[in-house]
Amino acid sequence: MDFNPVILSIPLYFFLIGIELVYQLIKKVRVYRTNDAISNISCGISSQVMNAVWGVLSIAMYQLVYEYGAVFQIPDTWWSWLILFILVDFCYYWFHRASHEINFLWNTAHVVHHQSEDYNLSVALRQSSFGGVFSMLFYLPLALMGFSAYAFLTVKGLNLIYQFWIHTEAIEKLPKWFEYLFNTPSHHRVHHGRNPKYIDRNHAGTLMIWDRMFGTFQAEEEKPTYGVTKPTNTWNPVWANVLPIVDMTNQLRATPGFWNKLKVLFYKPGWQPVELGGYQMAPEVDKETYNKFDVHPHMPMIRYVFVQFILVLVFTSYFLFNTTSYNLPTKLVLAGFIMWSIGQLGILMENRKSWIPSEYIRLLASAILIVFLTGGMTSYLGAGGFVILFGFWLFKASKKV
Incomplete structure (x- = not known):
């Protein structure tokens, strides 16, 4: 490594x-x-x-x-x-x-x-x-x-x-x-x-x-309000990366003129042409009305997501410590599985019941991955036990969503 x-x-x-x-x-x-x-x-x-x-x-x-x-x-x-x-x-x-x-x-x-x-x-x-x-x-x-x-x-x-x-x-x-x-x-x-x-x-x-x-120094005075001026409002890390790019693309489409589009890309965040309202300053935070984004499922699903997240975290650590030993196709498959997993678990934390079937599919994919990485009869038994255990846990947890 x-x-x-x-x-x-x-x-x-x-x-x-x-x-x-x-x-x-x-x-x-x-x-x-x-x-x-x-x-x-x-x-x-x-x-x-x-x-x-x-x-x-x-x-x-x-x-x-x-x-x-x-x-x-x-x-x-x-x-x-x-x-x-x-x-x-x-x-x-x-x-x-x-x-x-x-x-x-x-x-x-x-x-x-x-x-x-x-x-x-x-x-x-x-x-x-x-x-x-x-x-x-x-x-x-x-x-x-x-x-x-x-x-x-x-x-x-x-x-x-x-x-x-x-x-x-x-x-x-x-x-x-x-x-x-x-x-x-x-x-x-x-x-x-x-x-x-x-x-x-x-x-x-x-x-x-x-x-x-x-000239960019500022001492800490009152306690900051953390985050961005346009809250992301998602626990899905994949969407958290993609959403700002989508928003910027939509802004480019809505901005008239080639030079104005370049300015959207290379001027400060918040810039827009005068005909669309001009530069948008960051608003003051009203601490009386401000509330953090805090959507979460019922406790059984939180427990399920937390355990799955720990497993994904362990697997990711293993992947990162051994990444040089994989060829490119294997590396892409393993990386894709990790990205799918963290995105899926983020969606489950947002209480989206319609995404529960895809979690069963991810569990099956996890079992296939166990067999692929370990091989032998023991791996088949372990993969089967993994699907049965967590599939039943997911079934019980989903009844509370």
Whole structure:
């Protein structure tokens, strides 16, 4: 398996989420909602699975630029890695800022990360399925400078790992010197706020100095209201990725004129021509009337979905840790099954009874996959037992929907 700090850190992510859950119990505050947390982690699953399928393209892009365009090759030393760490963070700042200020990038590469109306460590895992390829364009100058793909991918992974812990409300303010230099939970809570004063602020990855230098810093004042100005209102991670693109496509169709259509793509989110009303500012949040999206089924179905989700999560981890051992057709089949599973479970959390028959089909597909991956008489017995057990559980749970 190729070295990937983000994948190798998966156990650490869930360990820290467990600590945050303990914090929730001790403080008697509601930090997590089961439906939202499953949706967040499912978006993370989708992102990592898609990256396993086509992430090789972005890596190949970097490697080609490095091999044929690099001025010289920088050796792997402690000082070169320190310089690379600063440069990766600098490039990340500009990609992150661009993904907020360019409508096309916002809707394809980043909006998914901001859709949750909660703020906890599971939100850190909520990532777009299409962001990896676009973000690589902002890092190609590092390949031209002569930093190897191995060094770049390692440092970039460490940069992302750092950003995990700042997605929490459990930590308030840190010492002033640390708040000044580094990104912290306080700074990043601002970034996730949908309040007009907080929108498009604090784009830093690790170092807060970029926001201070380029005029995008905002200190945390009142508690943010989290989410996006147009709530997604779905637990389905597949639809959460597709819906913003559908909305942008519909906006393009409704916008007259070629140049106006280009502006829809490359101007800030909310831009539209004067004849359609002009730029739409983010509205203030009315905390008296604001309610989070919170559709959920009855408890028997929640229990069923939760257990199935854990099984899918375990299978996804197995897939990600062994992805290099599969040929492309097998990889596509397994990735497709994972995407189908998280989408299906998200739909079940929305109380859609009409989708229950497709869950029986997914259980049968799971049994076929068990036989395919393991083989032998034992696998047939295990697959049969799997279908009978969970099919009966689903039947009982569906009576309460």
